[in-house]
Amino acid sequence: MRNVACALTIAGTDPSGGAGIQADLKTFQELQTYGMSVITSVVAQNTTGVQDVHHIPLSMIQKQLDSVINDMPIHAFKTGMIANIDMMEAIKAKIKDLHIPYVMDPVMVAASGDPLIATDAQKFLREELLPLTTIVTPNIPEAENITGITIQSEEAMQEAAKLIVHTYGAEAALVKGGHFTGDAIDFLYDGEAIHRFQAKRIDTTNSHGTGCTLSAAITAYLAQGDSLYNAVKQAKDYITKAIMHSFDLGHGSGPTNHFAPRMEEIKQ
Numbered sequence: 001m002r003n004v005a006c007a008l009t010i011a012g013t014d015p016s017g018g019a020g021i022q023a024d025l026k027t028f029q030e031l032q033t034y035g036m037s038v039i040t041s042v043v044a045q046n047t048t049g050v051q052d053v054h055h056i057p058l059s060m061i062q063k064q065l066d067s068v069i070n071d072m073p074i075h076a077f078k079t080g081m082i083a084n085i086d087m088m089e090a091i092k093a094k095i096k097d098l099h100i101p102y103v104m105d106p107v108m109v110a111a112s113g114d115p116l117i118a119t120d121a122q123k124f125l126r127e128e129l130l131p132l133t134t135i136v137t138p139n140i141p142e143a144e145n146i147t148g149i150t151i152q153s154e155e156a157m158q159e160a161a162k163l164i165v166h167t168y169g170a171e172a173a174l175v176k177g178g179h180f181t182g183d184a185i186d187f188l189y190d191g192e193a194i195h196r197f198q199a200k201r202i203d204t205t206n207s208h209g210t211g212c213t214l215s216a217a218i219t220a221y222l223a224q225g226d227s228l229y230n231a232v233k234q235a236k237d238y239i240t241k242a243i244m245h246s247f248d249l250g251h252g253s254g255p256t257n258h259f260a261p262r263m264e265e266i267k268q
């Protein structure tokens with residue numbers, strides 16, 4: 001029996017608190033999971049976009065990973081923004097023997113449209129990191145980038161999820177429909193079956209950090225020992241409530257509300 005579920009995020013930062021490491025740690029905390037973090041890049045960003053990026057030196061990323069891995073229990077981990085091939089190689093070397101659930105949010109571009117990883121790193125991510133994942137959670141542009149297919153229908157989303165598993169070697173793929181119109185429908189393919197997760201589309205422009213929050217919630221539930229299906233189902237519920245009660249903060253696309261799911265439960 002575990003004392004407490006422990007989850008690690010390896011990602012970039014967001015000083016405005018909506019995305020990246022900050023969103024991940026808030027999500028872990030809300031889901032009663034002990035959160036740990038390794039910072040890859042310090043990003044000057046807010047709800048309106050990315051102002052600047054400072055990459056942490058490689059040796060410091062390696063040392064942060066050693067600090068956590070050599071001392072702490074880790075029951076599941078996620079990766080978010082990993083800006084270049086050198087960082088990806090260093091991280092791969094440290095995580096490949098962990099043998100615990102690995103959730104990859106294949107962050108490529110911020111919701112504001114600003115690129116977050118180098119173009120040549122996309123190939124490394126696809127070929128070297130994807131095969132290590134328990135689940136990868138691309139949005140539609142990321143799924144198009146990984147598979148090379150154009151996604152304009154639910155059928156194409158499902159085809160992309162299957163391709164990511166069978167061609168690129170992820171154990172499972174969750175292709176997210178946040179960028180579509182109509183209901184917010186995500187498809188999970190676990191190597192055997194397609195599962196559909198549907199929520200009403202919430203009429204809001206507050207979508208800063210939705211992908212980070214969803215993947216962090218999946219990581220927290222996996223750290224707690226939930227099955228992949230149950231982790232995704234509960235995480236989808238969490239992000240839907242967090243968007244429903246999102247905050248009108250900042251001058252751009254506002255952040256999700258991490259305590260909304262708990263407040264809704266208290267009200268019931």
Ligand SMILES: Nc1ncnc2c1ncn2[C@@H]1O[C@H](COP(=O)(O)OP(=O)(O)OP(=O)(O)O)[C@@H](O)[C@H]1O
Nearest residue numbers: 111139176177178179184185201202207209210211
């Ligand atoms: N307006 C919305 N209403 C309800 N659910 C939404 C809405 N927008 C996104 N979602 C859901 O939020 C989750 C994140 O999906 P999305 O496709 O937005 O990811 P993303 O693009 O990686 O995130 P981000 O916009 O932060 O980059 C998915 O479960 C998606 O269905």
Ligand SMILES: Cc1ncc(COP(=O)(O)O)c(N)n1
Nearest residue numbers: 012013019020110111208209
């Ligand atoms: C450090 C970091 N990681 C990921 C995102 C993507 O989040 P979003 O697309 O919601 O802006 C981001 N903006 N910043």
